[in-house]
Amino acid sequence: MNGLYRPRRDRVIAGVCAGLARRFGMTPWTVRILFLLSCLLPGPQFVVYLVLWVMMPNEDRHMAAAR
Template sequence: MNGLYRPRHGRVIGGVCAGLAQRFGMAPWTVRLLALLSCLLPGPQFVVYLVLWVMLPDEDHHVARAH
């Protein structure tokens, strides 16, 4: 499956980091660590996470749209 979506399995909070990791071929813990470290920098990281959580479809909806 291509595209960016929140997977059903492997979520910790909303599945955003797991979805990004899956899309870009990275380990989920790597993306989570980078997300946590980015929170040490000034910027809207938390807001971006929330927006992605709301905007990214669940895996179930992504699969349904693909068929």
């Protein structure tokens, strides 16, 4: 099941990092660490996270759309 969605399990805050990890074949903790390290650099990391939180569908909606 490929696609960009926020899973119900493996969430820490909103599931954005877990969803990105599933989509790109990484572990959720790797993506979380990369996100935290990127926060040391200037840029819109938090804004991108918030936009993904709003735009990425939950796993339930993703599964319903796939049917």
